[in-house]
Amino acid sequence: MIFDSFLVFCLVYSPLAVRAAEPHKILLASRSAGQDSSRLIRRGSPVVDPLEDYYLGTDLQWYGNIAIGTPPQQLTVIFDTGSSDLEVASTLCADTCHGQVLFDSSLSSTFIDGGETDTLTFATGYGVTPLTDDDSQIEVRSAYDTVTLGDLTLENATFWQYTSQTLADQDIPFSGIQGMDASGKGLIAAAKAQGLPGLFSMYLTPQAAGNAELMIGGIDSSKATGDINYVHFLNERNTAWVISSPRVFVNGQITSTLNETRYCLFDSGTSNILFPPATTEEIYSLISPDIQPFADEPTTYGIPCSKISSLPAVIDIQFNSTTGTLFNLTIPSSELSVGPFASDPEICQTLINSWDSVVPIIGGSLLKHYLSVWDVDGKQMGFAPNGL
Numbered sequence: 001m002i003f004d005s006f007l008v009f010c011l012v013y014s015p016l017a018v019r020a021a022e023p024h025k026i027l028l029a030s031r032s033a034g035q036d037s038s039r040l041i042r043r044g045s046p047v048v049d050p051l052e053d054y055y056l057g058t059d060l061q062w063y064g065n066i067a068i069g070t071p072p073q074q075l076t077v078i079f080d081t082g083s084s085d086l087e088v089a090s091t092l093c094a095d096t097c098h099g100q101v102l103f104d105s106s107l108s109s110t111f112i113d114g115g116e117t118d119t120l121t122f123a124t125g126y127g128v129t130p131l132t133d134d135d136s137q138i139e140v141r142s143a144y145d146t147v148t149l150g151d152l153t154l155e156n157a158t159f160w161q162y163t164s165q166t167l168a169d170q171d172i173p174f175s176g177i178q179g180m181d182a183s184g185k186g187l188i189a190a191a192k193a194q195g196l197p198g199l200f201s202m203y204l205t206p207q208a209a210g211n212a213e214l215m216i217g218g219i220d221s222s223k224a225t226g227d228i229n230y231v232h233f234l235n236e237r238n239t240a241w242v243i244s245s246p247r248v249f250v251n252g253q254i255t256s257t258l259n260e261t262r263y264c265l266f267d268s269g270t271s272n273i274l275f276p277p278a279t280t281e282e283i284y285s286l287i288s289p290d291i292q293p294f295a296d297e298p299t300t301y302g303i304p305c306s307k308i309s310s311l312p313a314v315i316d317i318q319f320n321s322t323t324g325t326l327f328n329l330t331i332p333s334s335e336l337s338v339g340p341f342a343s344d345p346e347i348c349q350t351l352i353n354s355w356d357s358v359v360p361i362i363g364g365s366l367l368k369h370y371l372s373v374w375d376v377d378g379k380q381m382g383f384a385p386n387g388l
């Protein structure tokens with residue numbers, strides 16, 4: 001179930017194999033309606049969560065606040081549209097969780113141990129160097145507690161505590177991952193219970209611009225510098241954020257390999273772009289013959305850093321809007337370099353990883369340039385340029 005997983009290259013966690021999804025019962029906090037509002041849906045305000053940019057040579061991963069327990073323990077998580085569950089570092093993994101704020105269940109009066117355990121196998125990496133050849137594991141244990149984000153409250157929500165993890169010996173500034181797939185569970189359900197629309201918007205920005213944010217239950221169109229183009233989901237049963245693209249252009253050029261329909265998973269938890277090997281090779285061949293597989297790190301490509309600045313590398317991924325109009329989502333040349341490899345700082349990693357996954361995965365390199373709308377109820381995604 002690749003759609004339930006969360007892939008990150010260059011940065012952070014990436015469970016490649018994930019436990020089978022099980023139905024979770026989530027009780028929602030009810031809000032008492034005022035007397036004269038009995039026939040109205042009470043509409044709260046959308047919840048805005050400011051996001052921090054986790055910058056480690058790259059600018060492609062963002063995290064924000066969430067709280068678990070009674071009283072609430074503030075934690076930070078990556079809001080990951082490529083997965084579905086909430087998973088956080090806890091006192092159970094104190095020996096192996098480096099530098100993270102840990103959830104402490106003994107301090108929460110509403111905590112219930114779920115008793116289920118599981119292992120997530122994943123590839124991870126920090127900064128520019130992924131560790132795809134060195135699979136890491138997170139051991140988790142299920143739990144129930146109150147989860148809050150601003151005015152949104154989920155009582156007795158299922159989540160997973162890390163009990164151990166095998167990771168590179170580096171401090172991580174966030175405690176875990178909050179899945180934000182298209183199933184509409186969790187925080188989206190909490191927003192709907194307050195009469196808000198079942199959608200969220202993401203404004204993911206370069207560190208220099210700052211002010212990145214997640215808005216749940218609304219669209220912050222103040223962050224858009226143009227109209228929002230919407231695209232229908234691939235299919236209605238799918239809980240993954242997958243939409244279809246008829247073709248890809250590179251520096252305005254197209255070839256038969258690029259002129260094919262591909263289904264793309266939009267994943268805010270992935271830093272780079274992941275295309276199948278043939279597409280990856282084709283795109284790089286149109287940019288520069290100097291871009292070559294980087295032997296030390298399977299799936300990655302690199303180029304001498306000295307050659308990057310002069311290279312045009314505009315990638316236009318075309319989509320067909322809900323109104324039947326074609327439009328491009330454009331990755332500018334400035335995203336070509338992900339930064340120097342740790343093992344060879346003369347070589348810069350380029351933005352596309354070659355990956356034979358079920359579908360191509362589009363991550364931070366593109367999302368950074370749009371206000372993105374993730375519309376669970378409307379079964380569509382929307383994009384407007386963000387001017388960055």
Ligand SMILES: *[C@@H]1O[C@H](CO)[C@@H](O)[C@H](O)[C@H]1NC(C)=O
Binds near residue numbers: 025
């Ligand atoms: C919390 O949810 C679990 C699983 O659905 C259930 O077994 C448990 O009784 C619930 N606890 C409370 C206090 O609602």
Ligand SMILES: *[C@@H]1O[C@H](CO)[C@@H](O)[C@H](O)[C@H]1NC(C)=O
Binds near residue numbers: 316318327
């Ligand atoms: C998309 O990009 C290509 C290549 O730059 C360009 O030819 C095309 O006109 C752009 N716009 C649309 C709507 O496809």
Ligand SMILES: *[C@@H]1O[C@H](CO)[C@@H](O)[C@H](O)[C@H]1NC(C)=O
Binds near residue numbers: 254255256259
């Ligand atoms: C791309 O494919 C379409 C049909 O889907 C065709 O009309 C068009 O001519 C093709 N363009 C190129 C450059 O191959």
Ligand SMILES: *[C@@H]1O[C@H](CO)[C@@H](O)[C@H](O)[C@H]1NC(C)=O
Binds near residue numbers: 320321323324
């Ligand atoms: C775009 O969608 C419209 C209908 O909404 C359809 O007629 C048209 O063929 C589609 N174009 C492509 C390139 O898929």
